[in-house]
Amino acid sequence: xxxxxxxxxxxxxxxxxxxxxxxxxxxxxxxxxxxxxxxxxxxxxxxxxxxxxxxxxxxxxxxxxxxxxxxxxxxxxxxxxxxxxxxxxxxxxxxxxxxxxxxxxxxxxxxxxxxxxxxxxxxxxxxxxxxxxxxxxxxxxxxxxxxxxxxxxxxxxxxxxxxxxxxxxxxxxxxxxxxxx
Numbered sequence: 001x002x003x004x005x006x007x008x009x010x011x012x013x014x015x016x017x018x019x020x021x022x023x024x025x026x027x028x029x030x031x032x033x034x035x036x037x038x039x040x041x042x043x044x045x046x047x048x049x050x051x052x053x054x055x056x057x058x059x060x061x062x063x064x065x066x067x068x069x070x071x072x073x074x075x076x077x078x079x080x081x082x083x084x085x086x087x088x089x090x091x092x093x094x095x096x097x098x099x100x101x102x103x104x105x106x107x108x109x110x111x112x113x114x115x116x117x118x119x120x121x122x123x124x125x126x127x128x129x130x131x132x133x134x135x136x137x138x139x140x141x142x143x144x145x146x147x148x149x150x151x152x153x154x155x156x157x158x159x160x161x162x163x164x165x166x167x168x169x170x171x172x173x174x175x176x177x178x179x180x181x
Contacts, residue, residue, distance in 0.1 A: 004176055006155045007162075013174040021165035021174045026103045030173040034103070037171070045093045049086050056082035102168030108142035109163040109178060112156050115140060146172060 001009075008014070017027045115138050123132045139148045139156075141164060156162060161178040 003155060007175045007177070010152060010155055011172055011175055018165075018174045018176060021105060024105055026105050026167060026173060031103055034167060034169065034171045034173070038169075042093055045089055049089055052082050052086060104168040105173075106144075106166050106168065107163060108144040108166065110142035110161065112158065112160045112162050113140045114138070114148075114153055114156075114158055146170070 008018075012033060013021075013027075013030065017030055020027045021030075116135050117138050118133050118135050120131045121134050123130055137148055137150055137153075139146045139152065141162060144164075144166075146164070146166070162175055163178050164172050164175045166172045
């Protein structure tokens with residue numbers, strides 16, 4: 001299998017998709033793939049939102065601190081925190097969906113550079129330090145950065161010249177080597 005064929009398999013595109021990308025268009029198949037990824041992410045957030053809502057409602061009912069308002073809806077201060085969380089997560093999900101639905105096609109071309117990026121994030125576990133270091137792999141090419149999985153380093157070598165086609169939402173939809181692969 002050639003390196004271009006491995007890229008095709010890794011990023012899940014066909015030669016026809018690549019041809020359309022070279023002409024500045026995102027193919028219908030690529031649109032569907034990106035929409036499905038975004039939908040899976042949104043479904044996961046919805047599951048978390050429902051879980052928070054059910055736990056909050058159960059906690060409010062269990063503690064019997066609920067007071068019937070004029071409309072008959074039980075309200076408890078216990079619902080305030082989860083309610084705010086639900087609103088914030090919903091706004092985040094809507095903004096992310098809007099960004100991911102940008103199917104304008106962009107191109108990044110040049111020498112590929114892989115970089116491990118370390119970030120300090122708050123540790124939410126009850127034990128250990130307050131912050132932990134999280135590592136993620138970024139691929140930098142043509143002035144753009146993309147978060148990628150480590151398996152891509154088995155296909156593309158540091159210093160290879162490549163061209164990546166990606167949507168306005170940041171999803172790489174196809175790629176090819178430029179020059180000798």
